[in-house]
Amino acid sequence: MTCCCECSKEKALDKLMRLEPEKTSELTAFIDGLPLVAGDVETNRGFLVETLHRAQGIFGYLPVEVQQVVSERLGLTRSEIYGVISFYSYFTDKPIGRYKINVCLGTACFVKGASKIVDELKAKLGVNEGETTADQKFFLGALRCVGSCSLAPVVMVNNRVYGNVTPDMVDQILADCQD
Amino acid sequence: MINLKINNTPVSVPEGSTILEAAEKLGLKIPTLCHIKWDSFNTEHRCGSCRICVVEVTGRPNLAPSCCTPVAEGMDVHTNTNRAIRARRTMLELLLSNHPKDCLVCSKNQECELQKLASAFNIHHIKYEGAQSEFPVDENGAAIRRDMSKCIMCRRCETACNVVQTVGVLSGVNRGFNAVVAPENFAQLTDTACTFCGQCVQACPVGALTEIGYKDEVWEHLNNPKKTVIVQTAPAVRVAIGEEFGFQAGEISTGKLVAALRRIGFAKVFDTDWSADLTIMEEGTELLERIKSGENLPLLTSCCPGWVNFLEHQFPDLLHMPSTAKSPQQMFGAIAKSYYAEKTGIDPSNLIVVSIMPCLAKKYEASRPEFAHNGVRDVDYVLSTRELASMIKEAGIVFDRLPDEQYDSPLGESTGAAVIFGASGGVLEAALRTAAAWLEGDKDSPIDFVAVRGLEGIKEATVTIAGIELKAAVASGLGNVRKLLERIQRGEAQYHAIEIMACPGGCINGGGQPYNHGNTAILEARKDALYRADKGLPIRKSHLNPSIIKIYDEYLGKPNSEKAHKLLHTHYYAK
Numbered sequence: 224m225t226c227c228c229e230c231s232k233e234k235a236l237d238k239l240m241r242l243e244p245e246k247t248s249e250l251t252a253f254i255d256g257l258p259l260v261a262g263d264v265e266t267n268r269g270f271l272v273e274t275l276h277r278a279q280g281i282f283g284y285l286p287v288e289v290q291q292v293v294s295e296r297l298g299l300t301r302s303e304i305y306g307v308i309s310f311y312s313y314f315t316d317k318p319i320g321r322y323k324i325n326v327c328l329g330t331a332c333f334v335k336g337a338s339k340i341v342d343e344l345k346a347k348l349g350v351n352e353g354e355t356t357a358d359q360k361f362f363l364g365a366l367r368c369v370g371s372c373s374l375a376p377v378v379m380v381n382n383r384v385y386g387n388v389t390p391d392m393v394d395q396i397l398a399d400c401q402d
Numbered sequence: 403m404i405n406l407k408i409n410n411t412p413v414s415v416p417e418g419s420t421i422l423e424a425a426e427k428l429g430l431k432i433p434t435l436c437h438i439k440w441d442s443f444n445t446e447h448r449c450g451s452c453r454i455c456v457v458e459v460t461g462r463p464n465l466a467p468s469c470c471t472p473v474a475e476g477m478d479v480h481t482n483t484n485r486a487i488r489a490r491r492t493m494l495e496l497l498l499s500n501h502p503k504d505c506l507v508c509s510k511n512q513e514c515e516l517q518k519l520a521s522a523f524n525i526h527h528i529k530y531e532g533a534q535s536e537f538p539v540d541e542n543g544a545a546i547r548r549d550m551s552k553c554i555m556c557r558r559c560e561t562a563c564n565v566v567q568t569v570g571v572l573s574g575v576n577r578g579f580n581a582v583v584a585p586e587n588f589a590q591l592t593d594t595a596c597t598f599c600g601q602c603v604q605a606c607p608v609g610a611l612t613e614i615g616y617k618d619e620v621w622e623h624l625n626n627p628k629k630t631v632i633v634q635t636a637p638a639v640r641v642a643i644g645e646e647f648g649f650q651a652g653e654i655s656t657g658k659l660v661a662a663l664r665r666i667g668f669a670k671v672f673d674t675d676w677s678a679d680l681t682i683m684e685e686g687t688e689l690l691e692r693i694k695s696g697e698n699l700p701l702l703t704s705c706c707p708g709w710v711n712f713l714e715h716q717f718p719d720l721l722h723m724p725s726t727a728k729s730p731q732q733m734f735g736a737i738a739k740s741y742y743a744e745k746t747g748i749d750p751s752n753l754i755v756v757s758i759m760p761c762l763a764k765k766y767e768a769s770r771p772e773f774a775h776n777g778v779r780d781v782d783y784v785l786s787t788r789e790l791a792s793m794i795k796e797a798g799i800v801f802d803r804l805p806d807e808q809y810d811s812p813l814g815e816s817t818g819a820a821v822i823f824g825a826s827g828g829v830l831e832a833a834l835r836t837a838a839a840w841l842e843g844d845k846d847s848p849i850d851f852v853a854v855r856g857l858e859g860i861k862e863a864t865v866t867i868a869g870i871e872l873k874a875a876v877a878s879g880l881g882n883v884r885k886l887l888e889r890i891q892r893g894e895a896q897y898h899a900i901e902i903m904a905c906p907g908g909c910i911n912g913g914g915q916p917y918n919h920g921n922t923a924i925l926e927a928r929k930d931a932l933y934r935a936d937k938g939l940p941i942r943k944s945h946l947n948p949s950i951i952k953i954y955d956e957y958l959g960k961p962n963s964e965k966a967h968k969l970l971h972t973h974y975y976a977k
Contacts, residue, residue, distance in 0.1 A: 287587055300570030301586035302594075309575040316587065 235291035246281045250289070253277050254296045267297045271307060275314055285316050320355040320362035322400040325379045329368030332376040336389075340376055341365070343390040347397060360400070406477035420448070421457060421468035421479055432457065432481055433490060433522070435497075435515060435607060436556035437469040440566075442857045442922035443879065443906045447561040447605075452554065453493045454519065458483045465489055491523055497554050499530035500579075501608075508552070510609035513917050516554060517608075537582060541614055543592035544769040544784075545762040546603060546913075550582045552610040559583055559602035559611055566906065567880040569712065571596045583610075595715040595977070599708035599880065599904040600762035600913015605920075613762050613914060616783040617793055623754045623782075624667040631754040632742075633668040634734045634813070635659060637675055638760040638824030638909035639787045641931035645916045645924070646791035647801040652927025654935050657806020662794045663758075664807060673809045674757065675816030677734035678823045678832070681705060682944035683954070684727040684970050685829075686836045687961035689899055693870065698722060700875075700890070700897040703829050705729045707767035708904025708913075710974060712880050717887055718976035726971040730823065731757050731764055732773050734813065735780030736969045741957050742813060750778055757784045760824070760912030763904065772972060786914025812949040818935070818942035825929045826878035826908035827854035827861060830901035834865060834874070835943045841868035849942050855933065857907040857925060860886055874899045879906035 239247040254274060260266045274297065278289050285308055294301045308314040326332075326341050341363075345351060348361050355362045371377050374386025378396060385396055403414040408425050415424045425432050436452035439445070448470045456465035460478035465486060468479075480486070498520060505511050537550035555574070560583060563572040571594045575584045585594045603611045623629045644655040663671045689701045702724040704710060710729075713720060728736065734757075739750040757764060761784075767773070768781035785793070794801055809815070819835050822828030831851045838847040853863035854874065859882035862875045875897050877883045883902050889895040905911045910928035911918070918924045936942060944950065958966045 290586065300564070300573070302571055302573035302575075302584075303564075305584075305586040306573035306575045310577050312577075 235288045235295070239288045239292060243282070247292075249281050250278050250292065251296070253281075254293070259297065262298065264298060268299060268303075271297060271299060271304065272311075275304070275308060279314060284318050285314055286318075287316070290316070318355060318359060320360050321402070322360060322380055323362045323364060324396070325364045325366045327367070327369055327371075327375070327377040327379070328365045329372070329375075331372035332368075335375045337376040339390050340378060340388055340393065343393045347393055360402075361397070404473045404475050404477075406473050406475070406479060408479045409481055415473055417473075419473050421459075421466065421471050421473055421477075422455060424473050425468065425479075425481060430481065432468050433519060434469055435519060435554070436558065438558050438561075438605060438607075438920040440906070440920055440922050442925060443566070443859065445561075445566055445906075447558050447565075449557050449561075452497070452556055454490050456486055456489050456493075457481045458486050491525065494519055494523055494525060495528050495530055498525065498528050499532060500535055501554065502534070502551055503528075508609040509612045509615070510606075514609060515607035515919065533579065535579065535582065540590050542590040543598075543614070543766065545598040545614055545765040546591055546596070546600065547612050547614050548591065549610055549612070550584065552608050553582055554608055554610075555581060555583070556607055557583060558605040558607065562601040562605040565881065567597070567599060567601055567904070568884050569595060569597055569599070569716075569880060572602065597708040597711035597715070597880065597904060598763040598766040598913075599711075601905060603762060603913045604911070604915070604917065607919075613786055613789070614765065615789055616765075616785055617789050617796075620756055620783050620785065620793070629752050629754050630669045630746075630748050631667070631756060632670040632672060632738060633663050633756045633758060634672045634674045634677070634731070634738075635663070635758045636731070636760055636764075636824065636909065637678065637821045637828075637932065638912060638915065638928065639758050639790070640821075641824065641928045641935070642760065642910065642915045643787050643791055644801075646788070647794075649802070650927070651924040652931040654931050655801075656935070657808070658801055658804040660809055661804040661807040662799050662801060663790075665799050665804075666793060666797055668756070670810040670813075671807075672734070672738075672813035673816050673820075674730045674734055674759075675820035675823070676809075676813045676947070676949065677730040677737065678705075678820035678829075679817055679944035679947040679950045680733050680737070680953070680970065681727055681730045681823075681829075682819060682832050682836050683950060683961045684733075684966060685725045686833050686840070686944070688725050688727065689833060690837055690840065691962070693872070693898055701725055701899045703833075703899075703901045704972075705823065705829055706763070706903045706909075707761070708763035709880070709883065709902045711763065711766070711977075712883065712904060714974055714977040716884070717891075719891070720887065721974045721976060724974065726967075726973070728773075728970055728972045729764075729767065730820075731759065731767065731784075732780055732972070733970050735768070735773065737953070738813065739775075739778065739780055740969060741953065754782045755780065757781050758787065758790045759784050760787050760909045760915045761905075762786065762913040764914070787912075788914060788916060791916070812952065815947055815949040816939075817944055817947050818937065818939040819944040820947075821935045821939065822932050824909045825855070825932045826857065826903050826906075827851075827876045827901065828908065828932065829903075830854050830874055830876055830899060832944055833899065833901075834867070834872075836945045837872075838865075838867045839943055839945065841870070844943070844946070854901070855929075857922070857929065859906065872899070873897045874901075876901045878903040878908050880904050882906075 378385045378388045432455050435454040438447045450467040450470040455468045457468045458480045459466045540548040560572050640656040644653045660671050704724040738755050743750045765784040768784045773780045819832035854876050877886045
């Protein structure tokens, strides 16, 4: 179905191999383990979301080269794969910062002033919601309720939860993020 | 058969039919927008996204989209209840509320299916106000313009690109209000495997997909006294342009086309049919050589730039198979800027070659770097059939009152073999006519090879010429082309020659032709017209074209000579 051009196939995989040899081997080993059927688009399509999920787990995001490798291995067009990536909010084709700061914008947090915390983070980090800082350290996002409404407003940084957050706590939250 | 009632009238249709089809049988046209069906190609797009075709079905709580609801025994359908009509109007108003509504300055004005529906539904006020989808216009490259702010997400282009053509460049991306059809990573078309066949443009009901136009540039040159502007017209243009002026589909308007071009101001009106005959000389010679040596078979035709793109992107292992002959458009350009320029003493940089093509990929082809020398392109501008029609209207030329005029000499003389290039099977038939005559002599060699005619996607024929059993195939529509080429890759099929055209049915259905809105009867009529034109011409074999004979005597030597190779042949590149 998709491009069978040997040269560009090698290019995408080669480039990934050069930049991220371990991650790339992990991805190709995963795909090789799938019961794909050559030329059977319908069957292979069934493994697409699973493959993208794993690929994002390995690479942190889904760069063009990863999309290309998945496209070639699964025999699906790159446009279809991009359609799926852009449909699900979980998938991203942009690099994500090492510290994923997610401000809860659920009802309780919102009522208790979560948007002020978002504004403070935006100002401190110089990025908008859904973006990553240039140094790849912080990602600023939003989520809807983590089930800790009694602690509202809540901010999550990777797996750590901050409760009863006020804008003047933002400096400390950022300072906690030490590599 | 399934029995049902539509608006209280009983009707029986085969199982699996849709309500829309059953209604059609009763002569009832339920309004549709996203739905499109190409009867001659057995292809249908029914994604049910627009909801314009909803009808009421007794016992069913919600309205049913008739284009994708199968009929059931005893079904009681009502197409024009207040509820259905209100729902359709609401759908239409919602679509329009997120549409630029710049109809007056939209290139699809009066051809737009959304506009026609809005007019039919008498919608003069849109009560919904809200955000507008805005996307940057992609007009990079030479052929296709994408303005996705106008997209209504009918997704016909996806079916054209992915199912019909199997090119796979377009997909629905994003979600909800931001959803739109785009190539991977929102790439520009020029950075994808797009072949520029333009079938998406033919399918698009609105102005989201159109062509990149060059009318202004051509007018500019026509009014520049330093420039000599000459024009060539492709075979399929003459049987389609009349439709733009109210003629029946399938009317041959060659004489009026020539007259109109002359009145627009072209210094000479020439014919791509002339260089189609030249193509047969080169390609036919190559075919006979390959058959003689038994090497590098089958020979694939190379006239169609959409197909050449498809090959370069998707079958780089077969780059050696097509004829190295340039397409007729590019042969014309090369000869115009060498032979013709020398003969007339015009400096090639002051000679402007314009093509009128049924095709959008031809715009791209003319821009390929290998078809330019010292910055001077062999073909300077390519206008689609539609663009020429618009120029004629702009110039105030009353097409139906024009006299029938003749092409200019020498690059305007042609044969019946050339005019059928415009239909799938025509190039192969033209090549067979000449090959047969070269091997058997002109007197008794066959002219009509009817087995290769028609709109079917893949056609096969075995013909015996001078004792040689020649196996040939014809494929049109890139999805069919893919099927055939994959059989060749697997070694399952052996042929001597294969004609390939990117658009289903050939150039009569090109991306630059008057919009057919899925009505394939129009394509049948254009095809029949080409074969009528062929029958009506005194010479029907390319090698008997007197001005072709003359150019070999005067200039090129013989087919596949060194000079012919330099001017008339090309290379293909893996992309």
